[in-house]
Amino acid sequence: MDRNKGKKSLPALFLLALLFLFPVLYMLFRSVYTAGDGISFLSYYEVLLGRPEYLVRFFRSLGMCLLIAAGQTLISCLAGTAFAKYRFIGDRFWFAVFVLFMILPIQVTLLPNYILLEMLGFLNSWKALIIPAVFSPFGTVWLTFVFRAVPDGSLDAARIDGANQLQLIRYIITPAAKPAVVTLFVLTFTESWNMVEQPMIFLEREQDYPLSVFLAAVSQGDIGIQSVCGLLCLVPVTFFFLYYREELTDGLKDVLWG
Structure with a gap:
């Protein structure tokens, strides 16, 4: 009976999937079809070969987002271990501060x-985008809850064998919580890839804008080029979500249901 119900629900799920995929399918269609010329790959040629400014911004933004994701993941692993496995003066207070800043809307901060960035002289450079994102409290709070589930006995045994703190994080804690660490990396990359408010406020020159802001101004009169640029913008995030789909499922499950 349950199997029959599952089969009956497949058409509804398929239609729901098409509904969510419709914008992507529409962009794919418009990237190769124009009313006057019919099927043509000229838009792909223009974006990939004829207009290098788009690809330059694409790879610059990709590098920036990878740096942010890697930096926040590394710092969150270190700070998460400190909050999860050690006791120090004011640890609960500081963790509450991290939680408070995590739930604040970005517009407030x-x-x-x-x-602060103006005082440090980081405005109008990509440092203004990278440094605040790397030190975001989200990853620390996320991994603190996950790392608390790592058995203390495994850490004690490693200490007896002569492992130092960095080795404990690298070889014991991080592998035990790999799905959550990978999930943090992917979510951080996605958030950075889609950032809009920070570049528009922290950067003055439009030529410094990352792809997430620049995309809105790409060939506003040419729907084909806009569609190609939109599809290329989906590639990195889609790759990470498909490649790490199992880790993402397990990582979200660890946090939501323990």
């Missing part, structure tokens, strides 16, 4: 970040 833009002004303090702007003032």
Whole structure:
């Protein structure tokens, strides 16, 4: 009976999937079809070969987002271990501060970040985008809850064998929580890839804008080129979500259901 119900629900799920995929399918169609010329791959040629400024921004943004994701993941592993496995003066207070800053809307923190970045001389450079994102509290809070589930006995045994703190994180804690660590990396990359408010406030020159902002101004009169650029913008995020789909499922399950 349950199997029959599952089979009956497949058409509804298929239609729901088509509904969510419709914008992507529409962009794919418009990237190769124009009313006057019919099927043509000229838009792909223009974006990939004829207009190098798009690809330059694409790879620059890709590098920036990979750096942010890797930096936040590394710092979150270190800080998450400290909160999860050690006791120090004010640990609960500081963790509560991390949680508070995590739940604040980004619009609330833009002004303090702007003032601090101006004092440090980082405005109008990609440092203004990278540094605040690397030190985001989200990853620390995320991994603290996950790392608490790692058995203390495994850490004690490794210490007896002579492992130092960095070795404990690298060889014991991080592998035990690999799905959550991978999930943090992918979610951080996705958030950075889609950032809009920070570049528009922290950067003055339009030529410094990352792809997420620049995409809105690409050939506004040419739907074919816009569609190609939109499809290429989907490639990195789609790759990470498909490649790490099992880790993402397990990582979200660890946090939501323990």
